[in-house]
Amino acid sequence: xxKTVNEKINIAKNIAKSHYLNQATSTALxxxxxxxxxxxxxxAVETFDLQKKRALIQLRAKSTELEKYIFLAWLxxxxxRLFYRLLIExxxxxxxxxxxxxxxxxxQEYSHIYPFLAPPGVHDGxxxxxxxxxxxxxxxxxxxxxxxxESLTPQIAVITDGxxxxxxxxxxxxxxxxxxxxxxxxxxxxxxxxxxxxxxxLDLGTNNEHNLKxxxxxxxxxxxxxxxxxxxxxDAVVKTLREVxxxxxxxxEDFSSEHAFELLKxxxxxxxxxxxxxxxxxxxxxxxxxxxxxxxxxDIPPKEHRILFFGAGSAAVGVAKQLLEFFQIEHGMTEADxxxxxxxxxxxxxxxxxxxxxxxxxxxxxxxxDNEGQQFKSLTEVIDYVRPTALIGFSSQGGIFTExxxxxxxxxxxNPIIFPLSNPKNNAECTFEQAMKATNNQVIFASGTMFPTxxxxxxxxxxxxxxxxxxxxxxxxxxxxxxAKPRIITDKQIYKSASALAYSxxxxxxxxxxxxxxxxxxxxxxxxxxxxxxxxxxxEGLARDEEVIALVKNDLEVLxxxxxxxxxxxxxxxxxxxxxxxxxxxxxxxx
Ligand code: NAD
Numbered sequence: 091x092x093k094t095v096n097e098k099i100n101i102a103k104n105i106a107k108s109h110y111l112n113q114a115t116s117t118a119l120x121x122x123x124x125x126x127x128x129x130x131x132x133x134a135v136e137t138f139d140l141q142k143k144r145a146l147i148q149l150r151a152k153s154t155e156l157e158k159y160i161f162l163a164w165l166x167x168x169x170x171r172l173f174y175r176l177l178i179e180x181x182x183x184x185x186x187x188x189x190x191x192x193x194x195x196x197x198q199e200y201s202h203i204y205p206f207l208a209p210p211g212v213h214d215g216x217x218x219x220x221x222x223x224x225x226x227x228x229x230x231x232x233x234x235x236x237x238x239x240e241s242l243t244p245q246i247a248v249i250t251d252g253x254x255x256x257x258x259x260x261x262x263x264x265x266x267x268x269x270x271x272x273x274x275x276x277x278x279x280x281x282x283x284x285x286x287x288x289x290x291x292l293d294l295g296t297n298n299e300h301n302l303k304x305x306x307x308x309x310x311x312x313x314x315x316x317x318x319x320x321x322x323x324x325d326a327v328v329k330t331l332r333e334v335x336x337x338x339x340x341x342x343e344d345f346s347s348e349h350a351f352e353l354l355k356x357x358x359x360x361x362x363x364x365x366x367x368x369x370x371x372x373x374x375x376x377x378x379x380x381x382x383x384x385x386x387x388x389d390i391p392p393k394e395h396r397i398l399f400f401g402a403g404s405a406a407v408g409v410a411k412q413l414l415e416f417f418q419i420e421h422g423m424t425e426a427d428x429x430x431x432x433x434x435x436x437x438x439x440x441x442x443x444x445x446x447x448x449x450x451x452x453x454x455x456x457x458x459x460d461n462e463g464q465q466f467k468s469l470t471e472v473i474d475y476v477r478p479t480a481l482i483g484f485s486s487q488g489g490i491f492t493e494x495x496x497x498x499x500x501x502x503x504x505n506p507i508i509f510p511l512s513n514p515k516n517n518a519e520c521t522f523e524q525a526m527k528a529t530n531n532q533v534i535f536a537s538g539t540m541f542p543t544x545x546x547x548x549x550x551x552x553x554x555x556x557x558x559x560x561x562x563x564x565x566x567x568x569x570x571x572x573x574a575k576p577r578i579i580t581d582k583q584i585y586k587s588a589s590a591l592a593y594s595x596x597x598x599x600x601x602x603x604x605x606x607x608x609x610x611x612x613x614x615x616x617x618x619x620x621x622x623x624x625x626x627x628x629x630e631g632l633a634r635d636e637e638v639i640a641l642v643k644n645d646l647e648v649l650x651x652x653x654x655x656x657x658x659x660x661x662x663x664x665x666x667x668x669x670x671x672x673x674x675x676x677x678x679x680x681x
Pocket of ligand 1: 512
């Protein structure tokens with residue numbers, strides 16, 4: 091249908107103004123005339139390919155990762171499509187620069203680099219401080235990354251209060267790098283439309299003395315207040331967000347553990363939300379564990395695994411809960427028996443009922459009662475007592491899985507499962523190389539941050555470390571939920587996302603003993619994760635999207651097997667609903 095004159099004028103205005111629509115140096119000459127920007131750009135008209143080539147050369151010429159982070163932020167905030175083309179096509183190179191590990195440094199430096207991340211008028215995310223309480227609704231509406239189309243309202247918000255950023259502690263508003271980065275991964279991983287993402291950082295003060303003394307710190311200069319203040323502010327924010335955007339999916343991120351569990355408990359049954367640190371991590375590590383169990387099956391029957399968590403915070407408890415589901419659903423164990431396969435260690439040692447300190451709520455459920463009054467403090471003591479088949483690190487204590495510890499595990503098991511999952515890299519409990527060397531190449535390994543491959547000196551065989559990267563789960567989980575439109579995210583949906591990821595490996599990946607698929611296949615993997623989530627939502631009777639219900643309902647039993655033509659059809663439907671940078675389809679050479 092041809093456009094009316096008014097529509098054409100509007101498009102022209104938008105293209106000139108929008109960091110989303112603008113084509114910069116590839117704007118056609120005829121369009122430049124119509125936009126009255128001839129002379130404001132250099133004369134050459136470039137292809138999109140050449141723009142990308144230049145951007146990559148400039149990026150690679152930067153000498154530090156933080157400079158690369160700043161460069162990429164500027165690119166995103168001036169030319170959205172070019173940025174996402176880089177991110178999507180060069181995912182393995184760019185992801186570490188926009189998220190872990192670089193985002194850790196970027197958050198620590200956030201108040202120093204903030205003015206250099208975006209041009210005036212472009213805003214990276216929404217800051218909501220305690221002072222904004224009386225006016226939350228209007229302030230939420232202020233954030234509008236794409237004012238040209240009213241139908242493109244936010245679909246996903248990632249919210250943090252900056253109180254536990256990665257393994258770096260309380261960074262206050264400097265934590266904004268996390269929701270901003272995470273939403274970029276939603277776009278790259280599952281094709282969420284970048285115009286429909288809403289990064290939010292809440293400012294309830296910070297207990298970080300360094301920040302409070304820093305003249306450039308950009309948050310409120312006060313300490314964090316009481317739990318009562320925290321929860322009533324959160325209530326107001328969640329309530330107002332739901333009023334303004336009733337269909338919004340809220341993802342809680344990097345809250346301190348106690349608050350994270352409490353928030354999830356409070357909202358999971360009445361709000362369209364999930365917590366990636368707890369549930370997303372739970373799912374991605376469960377998925378790697380499912381494949382590790384498969385690899386060790388001939389030596390250890392699944393029900394005989396003994397799993398030791400070093401670190402007992404949000405991530406460890408989230409994973410432990412998912413493992414419980416796994417042993418119950420796949421191996422018919424009772425909850426009580428499954429729980430006996432898991433041990434947790436925190437700063438005070440093995441978590442037991444009679445240790446003598448008051449356990450945080452989230453640890454009580456897993457506290458051991460069968461220790462017969464004995465307490466175990468050091469990791470070595472705990473390992474000697476538990477004799478684990480799997481050691482999972484979530485402690486942010488870099489290098490704590492020493493050669494001695496790793497060798498101990500190798501003596502106990504033919505193929506020890508060792509997952510040092512803390513981030514960033516220098517917080518990892520051990521490296522892939524250390525684990526390979528200490529176990530005579532027998533380790534089954536996954537880490538939080540990506541380690542290089544390892545070549546066995548004796549055979550020349552290249553070994554691939556697994557990366558328990560939450561990016562394998564949350565984009566697909568989010569997309570599946572947005573398409574099927576349940577009102578809540580259930581444990582079963584999360585569980586299905588994990589099993590779909592585990593079964594998404596190709597024959598080649600299986601032959602290389604990989605625990606996770608190649609990250610370069612992320613869009614296909616996300617489509618499979620999303621499809622499994624959709625099937626589960628329909629099965630639970632929670633789906634509200636008629637098209638999705640019609641597509642899935644009649645083939646439910648077949649679709650649950652994740653294969654066959656029906657499954658491929660559903661995966662294709664999901665892929666067709668992914669946003670892409672495909673700039674050409676939005677731009678005529680003239681209007
Ligand atoms: P958290 O602060 O909630 O928990 C940390 C836990 O480690 C606490 O239980 C603490 O008691 C324990 N701990 C600290 N020092 C210890 C010591 N010396 N000995 C024993 N226990 C000790 O943090 P979290 O959200 O659970 O995250 C933990 C780590 O896991 C972080 O580094 C985070 O980046 C990483 N993480 C990785 C992934 C992933 O790889 N997919 C996902 C989430 C979190």
